[in-house]
Amino acid sequence: MPSLRSLRRATGPLLAVALMTLTPPALSGSFLAQAHTPAVAPSSPLAQRLTRLAPNADPEVLRLAARALHCADPEAERLAVIDFSRPSTEERLWVFDLGRERLLFRELVSHGQGSGDAMASDFSNTPDSHQSSLGLFRTMNSYHGSNGYSLRLEGLEPGVNDQAFERAIVMHGADYVSEAFIERTGRLGRSHGCPAVRSEVAVPLIDSIKDSQYLFTYYPDPEWLRQSAFLNCPRDDRRLAMQ
Numbered sequence: 001m002p003s004l005r006s007l008r009r010a011t012g013p014l015l016a017v018a019l020m021t022l023t024p025p026a027l028s029g030s031f032l033a034q035a036h037t038p039a040v041a042p043s044s045p046l047a048q049r050l051t052r053l054a055p056n057a058d059p060e061v062l063r064l065a066a067r068a069l070h071c072a073d074p075e076a077e078r079l080a081v082i083d084f085s086r087p088s089t090e091e092r093l094w095v096f097d098l099g100r101e102r103l104l105f106r107e108l109v110s111h112g113q114g115s116g117d118a119m120a121s122d123f124s125n126t127p128d129s130h131q132s133s134l135g136l137f138r139t140m141n142s143y144h145g146s147n148g149y150s151l152r153l154e155g156l157e158p159g160v161n162d163q164a165f166e167r168a169i170v171m172h173g174a175d176y177v178s179e180a181f182i183e184r185t186g187r188l189g190r191s192h193g194c195p196a197v198r199s200e201v202a203v204p205l206i207d208s209i210k211d212s213q214y215l216f217t218y219y220p221d222p223e224w225l226r227q228s229a230f231l232n233c234p235r236d237d238r239r240l241a242m243q
Contacts (some may be wrong), residue, residue, distance in 0.1 A: 173202025
């Protein structure tokens, strides 16, 4: 796994090296991901809109989310993005209204017990792993279950998240997703792999993305970044999610 924070050493022409010492800039963990997946062009209209609406999010994560959505369904109305490279103590879930160009939610979100403590690092598609899954999901219907108001998710990436429905990986509210819990334990509580949110926002958040909208979950996993059909979508083969 790539480290969450990495450094890239800048190098210049040979003559310049002899004349000066260059200071290596610090880069986010997502920079390393660029070596494993085609970069989305900075001029991508959707990527630009997402970055403008959520300036505190990692622009590279939003570019990847934009690429995946453009490949799956360019006409989608809503998109949720989770950046699991951030600790659970930080807001790392964003919900976008693409038609009205609005940021609807910026929230805390849990990861699975098997994925890590405050930081997630391990992800799985395996039943009973209690790990979160990466990749692109399509949202399904909402329902009232053992965790209250919940949202079923359909994983669209074979071998990566396509067992989400069978694993009962759903979005729901939880009392362990709160600032008070962070103050007591130094992290959010953890789920069985579900992206749980604050109980206070569960209903409006779920209602904003239910019924055939999209959720993109990110971590700089080299194998997923290299192999994901949605991040490596051929230019002439859009709407993979509709097949």
